[in-house]
Amino acid sequence: MSQIQSMVSLGFTEEKVPVGTHMCLVFSNEQERIQSLLKYLLLGLQTNERVACFSNNITEKELREYFSENGISYDERQSNNALMLSGTSEVYFIDGVFDPDRMLNTLMQYYKDSQSMGFPASRVIGEMMSEVEHTPGGERLLEYESRVTILLRDHPITTICQYDANTFSGATIMEVLKVHPKMIVNGVVINNPFFVEPEEYLAGKRA
Amino acid sequence: MSGIESLSEKILARIALLQSMAAMLPNMKSVLEFICQGLSDMAGITRVDYYIPDNKDSPAQKKDNSSTRISFPLKHNSILYADLVFHLADPDAFEPYKPYISNFTNMLAVIFEQKAQRELNTKLIEELEQRVRERTHELQTSKEMYEEIVQKTSDLLVTADGNGKFIFLNRVAEKIFGLPVEACVGASLLDFTHPDDYPETNEVLSNAQENHLEKTSFESRQINKKTKEITHLLWTVNFQFDNEDHIQVIHAIAHDITVRKKAEEEHQKYEQQLQQTQKLESLGILAGGIAHDFNNLMGGLYGYIDMAKEGSTDAAVTSHLEKAMNTIERARSLTQQLLTFAKGGVPVKKTGNLFPFIEETVRFVLSGSNVSCSFSVPDELWACNFDKNQIGQVIDNLVINAKQAMSSGGSLTVTAGNIVLGEKEHPLLAAGNYVKVSVKDTGGGIPKEIITKIFDPFFSTKAAGHGLGLATCFSILTRHHGSLDVESVPGKGSVFHVIIPAAQAIYPAEEQRTEQCHRGSGLFLIMDDEEVMRAILSTMLESAGYSVTSTTNGQDAINFANQCQKEGKKIEGMLFDLTVPGGLGGKAAIEQIRAMGITTPAFVASGYADDPIIINPELYGFTGSICKPFMKAELIEMLEKHMHKLEGTR
Numbered sequence: 019m020s021q022i023q024s025m026v027s028l029g030f031t032e033e034k035v036p037v038g039t040h041m042c043l044v045f046s047n048e049q050e051r052i053q054s055l056l057k058y059l060l061l062g063l064q065t066n067e068r069v070a071c072f073s074n075n076i077t078e079k080e081l082r083e084y085f086s087e088n089g090i091s092y093d094e095r096q097s098n099n100a101l102m103l104s105g106t107s108e109v110y111f112i113d114g115v116f117d118p119d120r121m122l123n124t125l126m127q128y129y130k131d132s133q134s135m136g137f138p139a140s141r142v143i144g145e146m147m148s149e150v151e152h153t154p155g156g157e158r159l160l161e162y163e164s165r166v167t168i169l170l171r172d173h174p175i176t177t178i179c180q181y182d183a184n185t186f187s188g189a190t191i192m193e194v195l196k197v198h199p200k201m202i203v204n205g206v207v208i209n210n211p212f213f214v215e216p217e218e219y220l221a222g223k224r225a
Numbered sequence: 226m227s228g229i230e231s232l233s234e235k236i237l238a239r240i241a242l243l244q245s246m247a248a249m250l251p252n253m254k255s256v257l258e259f260i261c262q263g264l265s266d267m268a269g270i271t272r273v274d275y276y277i278p279d280n281k282d283s284p285a286q287k288k289d290n291s292s293t294r295i296s297f298p299l300k301h302n303s304i305l306y307a308d309l310v311f312h313l314a315d316p317d318a319f320e321p322y323k324p325y326i327s328n329f330t331n332m333l334a335v336i337f338e339q340k341a342q343r344e345l346n347t348k349l350i351e352e353l354e355q356r357v358r359e360r361t362h363e364l365q366t367s368k369e370m371y372e373e374i375v376q377k378t379s380d381l382l383v384t385a386d387g388n389g390k391f392i393f394l395n396r397v398a399e400k401i402f403g404l405p406v407e408a409c410v411g412a413s414l415l416d417f418t419h420p421d422d423y424p425e426t427n428e429v430l431s432n433a434q435e436n437h438l439e440k441t442s443f444e445s446r447q448i449n450k451k452t453k454e455i456t457h458l459l460w461t462v463n464f465q466f467d468n469e470d471h472i473q474v475i476h477a478i479a480h481d482i483t484v485r486k487k488a489e490e491e492h493q494k495y496e497q498q499l500q501q502t503q504k505l506e507s508l509g510i511l512a513g514g515i516a517h518d519f520n521n522l523m524g525g526l527y528g529y530i531d532m533a534k535e536g537s538t539d540a541a542v543t544s545h546l547e548k549a550m551n552t553i554e555r556a557r558s559l560t561q562q563l564l565t566f567a568k569g570g571v572p573v574k575k576t577g578n579l580f581p582f583i584e585e586t587v588r589f590v591l592s593g594s595n596v597s598c599s600f601s602v603p604d605e606l607w608a609c610n611f612d613k614n615q616i617g618q619v620i621d622n623l624v625i626n627a628k629q630a631m632s633s634g635g636s637l638t639v640t641a642g643n644i645v646l647g648e649k650e651h652p653l654l655a656a657g658n659y660v661k662v663s664v665k666d667t668g669g670g671i672p673k674e675i676i677t678k679i680f681d682p683f684f685s686t687k688a689a690g691h692g693l694g695l696a697t698c699f700s701i702l703t704r705h706h707g708s709l710d711v712e713s714v715p716g717k718g719s720v721f722h723v724i725i726p727a728a729q730a731i732y733p734a735e736e737q738r739t740e741q742c743h744r745g746s747g748l749f750l751i752m753d754d755e756e757v758m759r760a761i762l763s764t765m766l767e768s769a770g771y772s773v774t775s776t777t778n779g780q781d782a783i784n785f786a787n788q789c790q791k792e793g794k795k796i797e798g799m800l801f802d803l804t805v806p807g808g809l810g811g812k813a814a815i816e817q818i819r820a821m822g823i824t825t826p827a828f829v830a831s832g833y834a835d836d837p838i839i840i841n842p843e844l845y846g847f848t849g850s851i852c853k854p855f856m857k858a859e860l861i862e863m864l865e866k867h868m869h870k871l872e873g874t875r
Contacts, residue, residue, distance in 0.1 A: 184251045189262050
């Protein structure tokens with residue numbers, strides 16, 4: 019299943035990216051992360067996209083206030099399924115296990131539901147926690163990220179993965195770079211020179 | 226192909242991204258891991274390692290003899306942060322990137338320096354914050370200590386402005402002033418000062434201002450607004466002056482000297498009572514001398530009138546004589562009071578219960594008056610050693626005074642109770658068990674200015690008073706080793722406390738006097754310095770059947786007795802005056818007569834009813850005693866009692 023590629027705004031930069039872009043935001047400043055997240059979600063709602071946020075570090079109250087200040091009703095959008103807010107742990111670590119297959123399935127279902135509900139597009143922002151490295155299945159994180167890139171080819175959900183540079187090691191951050199086609203650096207979306215095509219990356223993993 | 230042409234855009238982009246992200250990673254190790262991994266895929270490179278000098282966590286450099294190594298020091302301002310070691314498979318392929326890598330490593334060195342600087346700054350800030358925390362804690366501790374000292378001291382500490390208005394007070398203020406500290410702020414010392422101390426307190430501030438005093442001290446009484454309790458304070462005050470020599474700030478410490486002041490007041494009271502006692506003793510000597518002589522004269526008058534009345538057949542004359550005797554009776558009462566409080570007033574004490582005797586006395590005095598009375602006496606009231614006549618006199622006086630103080634009516638309350646006094650608990654009384662009888666009236670009270678004089682003899686506020694009532698009461702109780710205290714609130718009434726030492730025995734029933742008659746014969750020797758007494762005694766004894774020989778002093782009496790003994794002339798009885806001014810008295814005379822072996826019944830007479838010889842005459846060689854002035858019937862009664870008994874035993 020493919021769709022006509024269109025460009026979407028991210029909210030925190032003037033650049034537009036193709037729908038279904040898989041991006042990575044490595045941050046060290048919490049304020050910067052929050053601002054990116056809020057603007058990204060807000061713009062999605064303003065353009066009637068279906069949006070989802072998986073984060074342990076944002077509260078419903080913060081979202082409600084921010085959306086309200088910008089003329090968006092949190093309750094209204096939530097009631098018509100345009101907005102979904104869940105904690106990282108609740109989505110990624112169900113039953114204390116990180117299961118890439120289950121996550122990919124969740125994303126695929128999310129996209130399908132969005133389509134059936136008539137949303138013109140959908141976007142997700144998810145904050146990965148460093149605890150993944152100590153969670154069963156956590157060693158498959160990069161495999162998961164690489165497979166997300168493949169999934170999004172046919173199920174184009176615009177996706178931002180957030181990684182905290184203060185909680186992941188430098189070596190892990192470099193590996194994370196390899197599985198995201200786009201990077202957001204200093205608020206600018208760039209083509210990631212370290213990106214390795216998922217098929218090649220996954221083949222290397224298998225080897 | 227030139228060197229520039231061989232450069233890969235992708236690799237350059239990687240280097241650029243690494244540069245952008247290096248600063249984002251939190252520490253040198255994380256950056257180096259990130260960089261080494263990011264550069265490992267470059268052309269001609271097999272591996273990139275890092276080495277941090279003097280860091281045990283730095284990965285050991287692997288020996289790799291199969292490849293060429295090139296090292297890039299990450300160095301800035303002579304500080305080597307790390308070495309990046311590139312293991313090259315193809316040095317030629319790497320060669321074009323060397324300048325980029327060199328620039329990159331230089332930039333990394335700068336980033337590391339910035340990070341190091343930030344870490345240093347963070348460390349310095351943390352140290353500074355720690356020192357601030359420590360210093361704050363020290364100051365807090367110091368402040369708490371200061372506050373503890375200020376608040377826990379028993380002295381009152383205050384700070385006031387130049388006008389004397391309180392700025393600060395410690396918690397002692399609440400106890401002394403009776404208000405919360407917050408309510409005291411803004412008030413001045415005068416707001417809590419006893420009105421009598423206003424002038425002196427005001428003078429302290431004005432005097433300090435006038436004379437530029439830096440330090441002074443004074444005493445004042447403070448009134449507790451809540452309890453009205455008075456606290457005596459000794460103030461030590463420091464004044465601070467401004468540039469214009471005006472008092473700017475006042476710091477003061479006040480020490481509570483209430484206990485000391487009360488002790489001083491007690492001592493003063495004791496001194497006053499001691500002076501009172503001494504004054505009474507002096508006056509007693511004087512009054513006693515006069516009373517003695519007067520009493521003798523009275524005895525003569527009394528006897529003669531008694532005799533005249535006995536011989537009178539004219540009803541009118543008898544009536545006049547009776548009135549004369551009544552008048553003399555009153556005069557006798559007055560001289561008895563004088564004699565009682567004079568030196569000879571030793572109480573004739575017997576052990577007994579004060580009640581119902583006191584109640585009967587009070588009711589008798591108040592009978593027919595418009596003063597109601599009530600009694601509160603516990604059943605277990607201790608017995609006392611007391612002279613019934615004297616204590617009766619005390620109660621008489623107190624109740625008469627109370628009745629006069631309540632001329633328009635009122636109520637008298639008599640309460641009694643057992644009290645146990647400790648050492649120095651009462652200024653005049655020794656430690657021990659006492660009975661306290663309080664007589665409380667609802668009269669006008671005693672003015673403050675005269676309350677210290679009411680026990681003085683001849684002091685009276687009554688036009689007809691002779692001023693002996695309370696003086697005598699005081700004297701009687703002093704001789705009972707007790708005390709008479711007074712409390713009075715002008716306008717509300719007075720209460721007199723009679724305190725008598727307790728005893729453990731029960732008062733025996735009184736003997737009833739029975740009417741006696743006596744007839745005798747033979748020679749009766751009398752001795753008295755007063756002619757009138759000699760005459761009346763002679764008349765009385767002669768009327769009883771005796772022949773009388775009278776002498777004027779003890780020596781003459783001894784001589785007569787000696788002569789009679791020599792001549793074998795029998796003396797049936799003797800009656801001697803106890804005191805003979807300027808001559809030998811009855812006591813010395815009977816001693817010598819008894820020494821001569823003469824056993825004749827001998828009697829002693831005196832106006833000093835409380836004299837030990839009158840109380841226990843047999844101990845001094847006498848057969849019996851009689852108190853002057855006396856009626857014939859009393860003399861006859863004494864003779865009947867002793868002469869017939871002696872005759873019977875002879």
